Amino acid sequence: MPAPEGEGPDEPPARPLVEQRLHFVTPLRRTWAPIAVLTGWLVHDVDQAQRWAGRLTLSTGALLIAGLLVASALYGFLSWWFTHFAITDTELRIRTGLVFRRTVHIRLDRIQAVDVNQPLLARVIGVSKLKLDVIGSQKKDELAYLGEREARDLRAELLARAAGLAPETADTVGEAPSQELVRVAPGTLVVASLLSAAVWVAVGAFLVVPAGLYLATGDVWLPISVGIPLLGWAWAAGAGRVIKEYDWTVAESPDGLRVDHGLLDRSHETVPPGRVQTVRIVEPLLWRRRDWVRVELDVAGSSDNLLLPVAPRELAYAVIARILPGVEVPALLDPPPRRARWCTPLWWRGYGLAVTDAVFASRHGLLHRTLSLVPHAKVQSVRTEQGPWQRRHGVAHVYVETGANGSVRAHQRDAAEATALLFAQADRSRTGRREARPDRWMT
Secondary structure (H helix, E strand, O other): OOOOOOOOOOOOOOOOOOOEOOOOOHHHHHOHHHHHHHHHHHHHOHHHHHHHHHOOOHHHHHHHHHHHHHHHHHHHHHHHHOOEEEEOOOEEEEEEOOOOOEEEEEEHHHEEEEEEEEOHHHHHHOEEEEEEEEOOOOOOEEEEEEEHHHHHHHHHHHHHHHOOOOHHHHOOOOOOOOEEEEEOOHHHHHHHHHOOHHHHHHHHHHHHHHHHHHHHHOOOHHHHHHHHHHHHHHHHHOHHHHHHOOOOEEEEEOOEEEEEEOOOOEEEEEEOOOOEEEEEEEEOHHHHHHOEEEEEEEEOOOOOEEEEEEEEHHHHHHHHHHHOOOOOOOOOOEOOOHHHHHOOOOHHHHOEEEEOOOEEEEEEOOOOEEEEEEEHHHEEEEEEEOOHHHHHHOEEEEEEEEOOOOEEEEEEEEHHHHHHHHHHHHHHHHHHHHHOOOOOOOO
16 A cells, blocks of 8 residues: 655654653642742731731631642642643653643754752652753753653653654663763862862951941841851852762763762753863962862853863863863963053963964963863854053954853953954864864764
């Protein structure tokens, strides 16, 4: 019997649309919304809340609390009941909304990363949150919560489909194998935190500022109101950072570099290949004696990407070579001309520039050094800037713009060098884009 018109005889059947619900504990996550709204109102108008509560009898108050709990539970259940997701051959559909319906269509070929996050309570219950990083979207869509095994299987299937594997095999391919590259020891994290200037500045501010306010005003509440945020800052810069970056592991797999970390909240993230726009090697002053560095990334469509919180320089360079194949970190950088000291006294010594066959490398910082590496293929535009004082001394800045809405600046270059670099970098970028490797996974 001949095949119907427009359908080849060997063409696989379309994937049936099967809608699925989230894990049954998900309503507990959403039950708190009405309670949070009521609590916010009570805090906003304490006097009115006290007068209103004073007119209630014990039985009436108990009934109101019971009604609020029932309404919150009902809201959580209905919001879960009306949330579905489904995978077709070309997209992931997420349908939500209790009163106003919202359907999100996420093209599978636009997915650049799928992360699995487990807050502390979710780890205890055995569920996970799936976050999707999609090209062109600043906000990550998420599926919260899924069973731990279900989240990993769904992540593997989405990555396989994003890689272009055959639809009939994508849901059975399983998670790609990985090879561990780096595991940061907890002791190293603690020492690196103690050698961070931000920790000591935060602790010093917490000890000095509230005490100074109390001595100056004699008021107790003002130092407390100022001291609590300063204490939070000190915690985030020290112990909070160690807890977040605990057991930091980087592994290599066909779907990119996998980053796992966290003591209380566990995160499993993926650095998608081909999407890294800039690599920053950060070298705090107090780390130099140990030759430690921190590696940060700019990834298109994402922000605040950290590859390594702390690592020996040689090991960090080896990991960078994995994410930017063929790129070597320049050992020597050309300083600005000496006349640049009239534009940026003293700090001009911390600037440097190197342009290799693979990257545009710029360094800034005298005490806290940062070396930025931009592959030529990722440069979207290049420009120069020169103020009146710079024109007087014959220097200019050179900017290269990347696809991550960021820019890297070469500070205080000779004006003639900056002009030549402007045209040369534009040619290198065009050549780099033509010769760049594909951004697909598992290829």
